[in-house]
Amino acid sequence: MTEIPEHLLKRSQQARSAAGGEPGAAVAPVTPSAAAATGEATVEPAEPADKAVRTEAAPIGPPPVQPDSPVVVAYKGRRKIPVWAMLTLSILPVWAFMYVRALQPPIVEASGPLGEGAKVFNQCSSCHGSSGEGGVGYAFKDGSVLVTFPHIEDQLRWVKFGSDAYIAAGIEIAGDPNRPGGAHVAGTTGVMPAAGLGLGLTDAEILAVVCHERYDLGGAAPAGVEYVKWCSEDSEIFLALEAGTTTFANVHVQFEGVMQIGEAPRAGTSANG
Ligand code: HEC
Known part of the structure; x- marks a missing residue:
């Protein structure tokens, strides 16, 4: 027991x-x-x-706190990516999309007649100077071209058909017959090639380059009726010429307040004529 x-x-x-x-x-x-x-x-x-057991057991559960290895220390101490950088990175695809789009050939409508005209003018600068200072052909600077052609329609017609067509048609003055400083008579300084036939420019391109000559080189203020109607970025006539829904031959019929450009040389007009 x-x-x-x-x-x-x-x-x-x-x-x-x-x-x-x-x-x-x-x-x-x-x-x-x-x-x-x-x-x-x-x-x-x-x-x-019981507690003692738990507290004793505790160190067994989670891994014992040991000093981190150099690799871990480096990882913990690394520079974290800031929030703004994350945001910037997140819009990277959008940027890439826009970048690629920017590499596409520019849409002509976006740059308007003046943007397009500056490019077309490369075909004219050999005779008129890269900034319109003149050469074989007349200068456009300091409003000279505006004095010759008070009406843009007369200039469009002249550029389209060129000096030989005027001479052949017996029309001496394409611009203002009462031009201050003297009228420009066809054939005086040389041959002005026909931009339409000779250089192969479209009516829209001719309008664009004429806008460039009047507003960029000639120094006309980019405002007013003529500018809005013909040379502004949202010129309806320019867009219609580009779209092929109008031509120099019939633009005066389709749009109000437009003088006839026509299909052959015509005598030029004065500012009030
Ligand atoms: C091969 C040289 C040459 C080229 C290229 C040329 N021109 Fe001319 N341009 C002339 C000559 C020469 C005259 C003057 C003609 C005359 O006296 O009959 C002239 C006259 C003009 C006039 C009249 C200016 C005034 O005040 O009387 C305009 C406008 C004009 N050119 C625009 C253009 C445009 C726009 C282009 C390009 C699409 C162009 N020219 C390309 C030689 C050229």
Whole structure:
């Protein structure tokens, strides 16, 4: 038989007497601590013990805190990509799309008659100077071309048909017959090639280059009725010429306030004529 150790027996007796409230001389003073030692004491130590186990187990669960390896230190200490950079990168595809589109040949309508005319003028600059300062042909600078042709229609006709056609038709003056400083008489300085036939320009290209001569080189203010009607970016006549829905032959019929350009040389007009 196993003997119950003396001290355990004693403790259980004390516990019983404490629970039953049995007065006992030797027991009484012990009671409070006995209560602690039995009822709660059995529980209380259990808790810390439990905690102890947990706290001991804790280090086992998550990996022990060890000093990071140099690689990890470098990784943690790396420069993070700032938010703005992320945003910038995120619009990169949009930029790429626009960049590629920008490489496509420009749409003529977007640049308008003046943008187009500056390019066409490469075919004229050998005789008139790259900035319209003149050469074999007349200068366009300082409003000279505007004095010769108060009306843009007369200039369009002259450029389209060229000097030989005027001479052949017996028409000496393509521009203003009362030109201040003297009328320009066809055949005086040389041959002006027909931009229409000789150079193979379309009516839209001729309008574009004439706009360039009047507004970029001649110095006319890019405003007013003529500019809006013929040379502005949203000139309806320019767009119609480009689209082929009108030509120099019939633009005066289709658009109001337009003088006849026609299909052959005609005498030029004065500012008020
Ligand atoms: C081969 C040389 C040559 C080329 C190229 C040339 N021109 Fe001329 N241009 C002349 C000559 C020469 C005259 C004067 C003709 C005359 O005296 O009959 C002239 C006259 C003119 C005039 C009249 C100016 C004035 O004040 O009387 C205009 C406008 C004009 N050219 C526009 C153009 C345009 C636009 C182009 C290009 C599409 C062009 N020219 C290309 C030689 C040229």
